Amino acid sequence: MATTGTGPALPAAWPALPIDRASRASLVEQIVAAIAAMVKRKELRVGTRMPSVRQFARSNGVSTFTVVEAYDRLLNLGLLSSRRGAGFFVARSAPPALLPATGVDPMVPATTTVDALTPDLYSGVSEALPVGAGWLPPEWYGDTTILDAVRQAMKIPANRLRGYGHPLGFPTLRQHLAAQLSDSLFAVDAEQILLTHGATHAFDLILRTLTRPGDCVLVEDPGYSNLTSLIRHHGCIPVAVARGDDGLDFAMLAAQAAACQPKLMFVNTVLQNPLGTSLSQAQAHRLLGVAEQFDFWLVEDDIYRELAARGEASLAAMDGLRRVIRVGSFSKTLSPVLRVGSICASPSLLPELLRVKMLAGLTTSKINERAVYHAVSARPYHKMVEKLIGQLQSHRERTIDVLAEVGMTPVARPRGGMFVSAGWPADESNRSARLIAGQALKAGILLSPGEFFMLGPSPTVWFRFNVAYAAEAPALLTFLHTVRP
Incomplete structure (x- = not known):
């Protein structure tokens, strides 16, 4: 040349x-x-x-x-x-970050995972059986808890309707959150809590604040599908760290961190989506050590903690919000229609997150935040959550039994929560879970194929099942019988 x-x-x-x-x-x-x-x-x-x-x-x-x-x-x-x-x-x-262990070339933009199936997975308007959805049946939340909370939230004196609301979010809800977290996990002040339009909005604000185009961001594989698309949208490079039945692959994590010098890592410590597993205390300590060694932030996606047993590992509690940013949400214990999430961060980082929040969309909905406060501070709330946990446990066990009838085994044994991810062993047909999900949609069943949750191709055909809908679904069992290997 x-x-x-x-x-x-x-x-x-x-x-x-x-x-x-x-x-x-x-x-x-x-x-x-x-x-x-x-x-x-x-x-x-x-x-x-x-x-x-x-x-x-x-x-x-x-x-x-x-x-x-x-x-x-x-x-x-x-x-x-x-x-x-x-x-x-x-x-x-x-x-950068081109390691064989990722399974894909992170520099080659993949087509987005959002296709004809994904709007149905979030909208709730489809008539299909929502076996792959991320929400619970409305009746599981109680007949009046949410409606009563919304009615209470609407009772606002006219003189309080001026302005956009507090930049950090509804003060009473932040104070309630601070008291709950301080009592159960770690000491935090209400001024260290920023309310958001749900967890995804929180992830977006964190990416806007801490990353620049071209930065590498570590994600669990499999992990939350929307997050990968969001990282790419910001011009960043999602880099896979395998997670399975035994937790994170720390050899892979160290290799990826050394190769790509990530700015941050997103991790579900408790009841990970889609596997339903939790990191042990020892693994959480080890993860903090790797983050310290390679100098990157840890974003703890903690939206399933209320559905987990007490005493599970908490990165935020171990770290004291020095290197950890905790993201919470109410969509799993209240209706996902109430879009309220939270960020807990160090006093040095929170002002910049607040600045980005105001630049990107001003304040969050005071009505939604008041409704959430009235719901979570009401006496029936804790009993409702306990009932949810019991229902999920029985449905989870039943779902595993149902899937076994068609030869499907869990990808990992869940410790609790809403999901069971299960599939068939690898076969020679080279079938795609996405194509099977397309067939299921035509049959009136909404499935979440394993490809939605992975950066690279999956060696097996598997799906994430919402146990609230999969445990008692004859139509699902009939369909799976027709497509089993």
Whole structure:
């Protein structure tokens, strides 16, 4: 390849990339993936000058706007650099965090996991049996608890309807949360609590505050599917750390942390979604040690703690909110319609999180927060949660028995909570859980395939089952009999 004073030059004729206009992936995604692959194969070496935006657009029959966005993504990912007046140049010899253990090339943007199935998994308006959904039946929360709380919340004097509400969130709810956490887990002040529109909003604020495009973020694999898409949306690179029946793979965690120097890691300490497992006290201590060694934040997704046994490990309690940011939510013990979550963080970090919250959307809903306060502070609440735990336990055991009838075994043995993830051993048919989920939807059954929760391909066909709906569902059993290997 010829060289110039500014580094290796491309051939005069830039080769057309294999762009498929019928693909579900956008033109931008295909261009980014193709160039990342060329860098990986060393067809493009460090210092190679890329064609101008107009040259690239002309060679590939795309608009200059498409090329600009693709180059911008490649800049954010660190694969390209730009020099004023000189153009764009290859900046890396290999994608960061490219470890065989991840199962995928994290630099090649995957198509989003949100497809025709996922809106139904969150909307609650589908007529399909919600075996794969993340919410409990409304009647499990009690007949009047939520309605009474909403009625109480609406009783606001007119003179309190001025303004947008407290930036941190409804003070009385924050004080209640601080008292509950201080009593059961760790000492925290109400001024260290920021209320959000649910846990996903909390994750978004944390990513906005602590990461920049191109940063690596560690995630559990399998783990929360929406989180991976959110990380990619921010231009960051999700990097997998395997989690199974025995907890986290610490050898893989150390290797990934050393390779990609992550800014933070998201982890479900208790009743992990989708496996339902919990980290032991020893594993939690070890995780804190790795975070300290490689200097990254730990975001503890703690939304299932109220459904777990007392005494389970708490990263926030062990760490005292020095390196841990705790995210909570009420969607699992109250209705998910009440979108209220919380962030507990150190006094040094909270002001910046608050600033980002106000920039991104001002304050959160005082009505929702008042309703949550009235619900969780009412006398029947704790009895309702205890009843939930009992119902989940009996339905969980029944679900495991039902799935065994069609040859399905748990991916991991859950310690509690709402989910059982189970599947069949690997076979030679190369079947896809996603395709089976599509067939199930046509049969009126909403499944969550294992691919939703993993960064790479799964060696087996498995699904996450909501035990509240799967335990007593003859239609599910009939369908699984028809598709079993």
